[in-house]
Amino acid sequence: MGNWVNIQRDADTGIELVHAHFKGFAYDPHFHSSYLIGVTELGNQQFHCRRKLVNSHQGQVFMLEPEEVHDGYAPEPLGFTYKMLHIDQDWLKQKYQGLFTQPFELEVASTLNSDPLVAQLVDASYRAMSNQEPQLMKDSYLDLLLERLAHQNLWSARENSICALPDIALKIKEILHENLYTDLDLNTLAQLAGADRFFINRVFKQAFNCAPHQYLIRLRLDQAKILLKAGIPASMVANSLCFADQSHLGRWFKRCYGLTLRQYQSACTNVLSSSR
Incomplete structure (x- = not known):
């Protein structure tokens, strides 16, 4: 090479x-x-x-x-x-x-x-x-990187200022559900939640054991299953749920469910009728 x-x-x-x-x-x-x-x-x-x-x-x-x-x-x-x-x-x-x-x-x-x-x-x-x-995923990883690179002692005072963690986490969860079809960025999420964007990940992870972008991906994949079962073309599903394209959605879908989009849609739209 x-x-x-x-x-x-x-x-x-x-x-x-x-x-x-x-x-x-x-x-x-x-x-x-x-x-x-x-x-x-x-x-x-x-x-x-x-x-x-x-x-x-x-x-x-x-x-x-x-x-x-x-x-x-x-x-x-x-x-x-x-x-x-x-x-x-x-x-x-x-x-x-x-x-x-x-x-x-x-x-x-x-x-x-x-x-x-x-x-x-x-x-x-x-x-x-x-x-x-x-x-949201891009913003989250970049913020985590920037936080790690900054001097740790500068964050100590700010750590103590986080309050009402469960309330903020629940509010973030609500916002994610409301923005299923929006390419939400971290600054907007922080403004809507009324929280510092550098602590959005930490607060949410403490409450739900995953980062907001991970939760949003899972929400979108679950919604993708509903839309695929309804017979909506995979390309339209990908576009509506803010994936870059059909193959992008397909990669995530396969990673989480072990099936291709075609396999899942075919199985769910060709349901055998029960015989008596």
């Missing part, structure tokens, strides 16, 4: 998604105006940054601030594969705005991070945007 690079851009956030594989030389010293947050999927990638030689092994997260010069190459014959998010610094600053009593700007203390949760959230955020998942 030779070198390859796949690039996408998420229209809502402007985040650039890069999935790449390199053997040997990868790229000359350069910099980006955005934050780089990536995870090494396979192999070992080496790069010079901050006057050091950095080795990022499989499962490790690498992070760079805007305009940090770096190069890249593979020291091992099989090369390395990585996923990376290019995050605009103004967008990131706006996301953190108003969260803390003092102005906050993300500082990358180390170019390497071995926190497995950060690695999982980078991958989950990448997949959610790449697969054009519902807006």
